[in-house]
Amino acid sequence: MITTRETERKARQDRRFISKETQTSAKYLRRIEELSGAPEGMEPFLETLGRIYVDMKGVDTGRKTIGTYCVMAPQELIYAAGAVPVKLCSGNYTAFFVGDDIAPRDACPLVKAVAGFKQTGLMPVYEDCSLMIVPVTCDCKKKIAGMLSEQCNVMTMHIPTSKGDDEIDEFVSQLYDMAARLEDVTGTRITYDSLAEAFRITGRAQYELSEFIRLKKEKPYLIRGTHAMTIMNSAAYMPAEDWAAALHKVNASLKSRAKSGQLVTNKKLPRILLTGSPIVFPNMKIPLLIEEMGGIVAGDETCMGERGLYDPPVITDDSFDGMIMALANRSLRPCPCPTFADNTQRIYRLKQLIKDNQIQGVIYHVLRGCLVYDFEYKRIEEELGQLGIPVIRLESDYNEEDVEQLRIRIEAFIELIKLRQEPGKRSTARREI
Numbered sequence: 319m320i321t322t323r324e325t326e327r328k329a330r331q332d333r334r335f336i337s338k339e340t341q342t343s344a345k346y347l348r349r350i351e352e353l354s355g356a357p358e359g360m361e362p363f364l365e366t367l368g369r370i371y372v373d374m375k376g377v378d379t380g381r382k383t384i385g386t387y388c389v390m391a392p393q394e395l396i397y398a399a400g401a402v403p404v405k406l407c408s409g410n411y412t413a414f415f416v417g418d419d420i421a422p423r424d425a426c427p428l429v430k431a432v433a434g435f436k437q438t439g440l441m442p443v444y445e446d447c448s449l450m451i452v453p454v455t456c457d458c459k460k461k462i463a464g465m466l467s468e469q470c471n472v473m474t475m476h477i478p479t480s481k482g483d484d485e486i487d488e489f490v491s492q493l494y495d496m497a498a499r500l501e502d503v504t505g506t507r508i509t510y511d512s513l514a515e516a517f518r519i520t521g522r523a524q525y526e527l528s529e530f531i532r533l534k535k536e537k538p539y540l541i542r543g544t545h546a547m548t549i550m551n552s553a554a555y556m557p558a559e560d561w562a563a564a565l566h567k568v569n570a571s572l573k574s575r576a577k578s579g580q581l582v583t584n585k586k587l588p589r590i591l592l593t594g595s596p597i598v599f600p601n602m603k604i605p606l607l608i609e610e611m612g613g614i615v616a617g618d619e620t621c622m623g624e625r626g627l628y629d630p631p632v633i634t635d636d637s638f639d640g641m642i643m644a645l646a647n648r649s650l651r652p653c654p655c656p657t658f659a660d661n662t663q664r665i666y667r668l669k670q671l672i673k674d675n676q677i678q679g680v681i682y683h684v685l686r687g688c689l690v691y692d693f694e695y696k697r698i699e700e701e702l703g704q705l706g707i708p709v710i711r712l713e714s715d716y717n718e719e720d721v722e723q724l725r726i727r728i729e730a731f732i733e734l735i736k737l738r739q740e741p742g743k744r745s746t747a748r749r750e751i
């Protein structure tokens with residue numbers, strides 16, 4: 319029997335958790351807002367993150383929400399079942415501290431934060447989910463799937479380690495299983511028409527993203543990477559149609575900036591590509607530090623970034639099965655996640671981003687305990703060394719204790735790039751924001 323004293327103690331703990339969680343999230347939101355050069359049209363993205371993490375509200379669309387823990391669970395099936403997907407990978411420091419007591423010491427902070435949120439039961443965006451889909455891409459994901467299934471409705475998806483035809487066929491059958499689970503939960507049948515409509519909805523978001531990427535590529539210094547990553551992070555909690563409409567407005571503002579030569583800086587700030595373990599709001603300390611220290615995040619290859627929507631599905635057979643096959647191919651074949659044994663795709667994607675965005679240095683982020691990304695570092699260092707691109711590995715955790723150390727290393731890296739920059743070339747920018 320629960321005593322009054324225990325109830326009061328739990329209420330005090332909950333109040334402390336809410337206060338710390340909202341303070342940290344509000345602080346990071348404020349730092350993003352205070353960063354100069356935000357384009358017009360950022361409000362819906364900032365408001366979304368504020369609503370979820372500062373006001374602690376759900377996505378509130380009137381539809382069922384389905385949580386996912388990886389970009390490899392296709393959103394299209396969720397929309398086709400009449401529900402809305404939310405991405406639940408967490409970057410929350412307060413939830414991490416709770417999860418630190420539940421998960422083993424060497425588990426990554428992302429899953430500790432997920433465990434912390436579930437333990438407290440205080441985050442509507444987690445509590446509202448009718449189903450959580452956990453693609454098993456690493457040991458941490460496997461174990462968190464087990465933990466979550468003790469408290470809520472969970473479906474695990476097996477992610478193959480390679481991308482051959484047999485593996486794709488096997489993944490197709492998992493997508494049919496996923497469709498059946500979604501139909502059970504939502505009570506809505508996934509039909510040819512509803513799936514085609516879902517492709518149209520996500521296709522609009524992919525189109526706007528491709529415009530956004532094109533604009534950034536054609537005109538360097540049009541937007542700061544921290545703002546771009548904020549836009550991408552908010553996609554986790556916005557229905558794709560709303561997100562696409564909001565991004566359309568940002569794109570319009572970037573087009574007019576490009577036309578008038580209005581850039582975020584008229585200095586040649588060192589252009590940095592950020593890659594590695596996921597960077598999830600509010601854990602934005604690394605992009606913020608880079609840009610507060612005088613660099614610019616000109617490219618982002620992380621899975622809360624452009625990766626989730628970058629590759630559209632290609633339909634070669636215009637049937638229901640053909641659409642499922644297109645989703646299976648899109649989810650696995652181009653995915654640069656290091657969970658696959660062969661990472662040629664990842665190297666190819668990084669080199670493409672370096673070329674497209676005139677990258678001068680790469681920051682490789684490793685969340686403490688994230689072995690899949692850490693394993694990749696050596697090969698990437700070698701490959702980029704051959705291109706003459708400097709790269710550093712930054713390990714971080716979900717707290718602010720490592721901020722000073724990160725600041726020193728980022729500052730030194732930015733100075734190194736500045737020293738390597740060609741002297742004498744002047745910026746063509748006409749006006750600084």
Ligand code: SF4
Pocket residue numbers: 387388389390407455456596621622655656657
């Ligand atoms: S890092 Fe890889 S496994 Fe993790 S969520 Fe992203 S794509 Fe999925």
Ligand code: SF4
Pocket residue numbers: 426427428429455456457458459595596685687688689690691
């Ligand atoms: S891929 Fe890395 S960050 Fe993601 S759950 Fe696994 S260990 Fe954690």
